[in-house]
Amino acid sequence: METLLIVDDDPAIREVFSILLSKHGYTVHAAPGGRECLDCLKKTSPDLVMLDIMMHPIDGWETLTAIRKNPETGVLPTIMFSGKSPSREEVLMYGGWIEDYLMKPLTMQIISRSLASVFERSRTDADARLLYLRSGADPALVEEYFNLRRFLFIRDKFSREFCDEPEGSGSQTGRRRERLVELTRMLASLTTGGGTGSAGPVMESHDMAR
Amino acid sequence: MKPTRLLVVEDEFITGADLQSGLIEMGYDVPEVVDSGEDAIERAGTLRPDAILMDITLRGKLTGIEAAEVIRKNYGIPIIFLTAHSDDPTFQKAIRSEPFGFIIKPYEPHNLRTSIEMALFKHSMEAKLRESERTVLALLNATPDALILINREKKIVAVNDTMCRRLGRSREDLEGSSVTDKIRPGMLYPEEAIIDTIFSDGHSFCLEDEQEGAWFETTVIPVREPDGTIARIAIQSHDITWRKRFEEQLKSVGIEQIEHNMEQFQILNDQIRTPLQAIMLYLSLTEYEYRPKIEEQVRIIDNLVEQLDKGWLESEKVHSFLIRHYKQAPGKTPEKEDPAGRDR
Known part of the structure; x- marks a missing residue:
């Protein structure tokens, strides 16, 4: 079963998450802050990080940025969890870097459902990534493609923050959707050797995640 | 009614005396005849005549035109020039100084009176006009x-x-x-x-x-x-500089206040939800009989926090609206790069 790293400055949360997730069969490490999380990642290699956002002195977003900047952990699946909903800015800025955003208080059911779907998705994503790279796709474009998919997943989950955003290419979301369609076509044509219009296996896994 | 007082400035004694007696006969008060520009200026100040009849050519250093200029400036008394020839170059110069009237010698009593009355009328009209100009100017400058x-x-x-x-x-x-x-x-x-x-x-x-x-x-x-x-x-x-500065200040204070409130909202929500989270999960570890009741209470608190969260969202919309319309740089700009978009 997978190894998880729980990062939260609240000792009760670390304790109860550790107990419950261990019960569910996960191996759990816990870190009380961003710095400790980054230290822990140097020593161990968990399959997923669950990051609290409001922490001092390094908050969850800064920790996430450091994780993504490090090539070792560049694609390490990460779930954010917080007592507050993400702002529009945060979704636009970090949505592409995270697998999920969960709002406290969470039931064990929500947590395990999210974990299961994230692991499922990251497995199919890993397969797809390998396939694209083998087909000679530009690694930067492949990562951009996955970023856009993750962004749209988070964006649609928190659509309340975007209710006044215009439709279509007049908005950040619209432009990103268009870009995703473009990249999907391009990657599909690479893997099928001739642009059949099919989005390939990745689109299905995206739908499943939702 | 007091008779109109005139001062005659004439350097030919006989012409001057003739003119004086003629004018007195017409009913004017002509107390004196002077024969130089210097004397004319001095007597204009002491006698304060209603008008001055001034010969263009005079004895002494000053010409009639020069003396008239000083009198006009100092006392505002209208001047009527006396001249023998209308083709005299001095006469041409006098015309350019905008006098109130001319009398060509030799004098004819009827013309004399008309010229004097016209000059006095013109002068009183100009005085009225100047007065109304002063009123308008006073208003404009107020x-x-x-x-x-x-x-x-x-x-x-x-x-x-x-x-x-x-x-x-x-x-x-x-x-x-x-x-x-x-x-x-x-x-x-x-x-x-x-x-x-x-x-x-x-x-x-x-x-x-x-x-x-x-x-x-x-x-x-x-x-x-x-x-x-x-x-x-x-x-x-x-x-409107003062008003504008006040408005700007109001706007920036408003934005600061909203930023402060938003931060408080975020911290508060997180701080309330974290122990709620701990309670929920600790509870799930037990088989306590009142567990559903406690979970229900936790949900009530969570719903209240949800209301605060909505308030935060609303204030964030207000905030971004204010930032967009009133402020170039928001107080807190996330400086990290955007991972998902190439379009920012």
Whole structure:
């Protein structure tokens, strides 16, 4: 079963998450802050990080940025969890870097459902990534493609923050959707050797995640 | 009624005496005849006549024209020139000094009286006009707004003291000059196109403009002639710097307050939900009989926090609206790069 790293400055949360997730069969490490999380990642290699956002002195977003900047952990699946909903800015800025955003208080059911779907998705994503790279796709474009998919997943989950955003290419979301369609076509044509219009296996896994 | 007092300035004794007796006969008060410009100036001050009949050519250093100039400036007494020849070059010069009248020698009693009465009438009308000009000017200068009146040729017809002060130029320098030579379009004077439009369509216009930290609200008003045509335009500039600064301050204080509130909301929500989270999960570890009741209470608290969260979202919308409209740089700009988009 997978190894998880729980990062939260609240000792009760670390304790109860550790107990419950261990019960569910996960191996759990816990870190009380961003710095400790980054230290822990140097020593161990968990399959997923669950990051609290409001922490001092390094908050969850800064920790996430450091994780993504490090090539070792560049694609390490990460779930954010917080007592507050993400702002529009945060979704636009970090949505592409995270697998999920969960709002406290969470039931064990929500947590395990999210974990299961994230692991499922990251497995199919890993397969797809390998396939694209083998087909000679530009690694930067492949990562951009996955970023856009993750962004749209988070964006649609928190659509309340975007209710006044215009439709279509007049908005950040619209432009990103268009870009995703473009990249999907391009990657599909690479893997099928001739642009059949099919989005390939990745689109299905995206739908499943939702 | 007191008879009209006249002073005669004539260097030919006989002509002077003749004129004096003739005028007295007509009912004027003519107490004296002097024969030099210097004496004329001195007697104008002491006798204060209603008018002076002045020979153009005089004994002494001053000519009649020069003496008339001093008297006009010092005492404002109307002068009627006396001359023997209308083709005399001195006479031509006298015409240019805009006198109140001329009497060509030899005098004819009827013409003499008409000339004197015309000069007195003209003088009283001019005095009234000057008085009304002073009234208008006093009104114009009583306002703290800068005022300027221009004509169709874009020449400055009139300005008030405030405008002179703001431009750092004298009234003499401004009046009669081309407006664009003296005022840079933009602040106290609008763009040429606006002026042209107002001359053609006759609608007044108002604009706000800022330059070097000063704000002006400028109103451009067409001035109609009695026949309805627009020959002139009045421009009034009201200093609104103080008001603008106050507004700016209010806006930035408002934004700061909202930023502060938002931060408080976020912290509060997170702080309440974290122990709620711990309670929920600890509870799930037990088989306590009241567990569903405790979970229900946790949900109630969570719903309350949800309300706060919505409030935070609302205030974030207000905040981004304010930032978009009133402030260039938001207080907290996320400096990290955008991972998902190439389009930012």
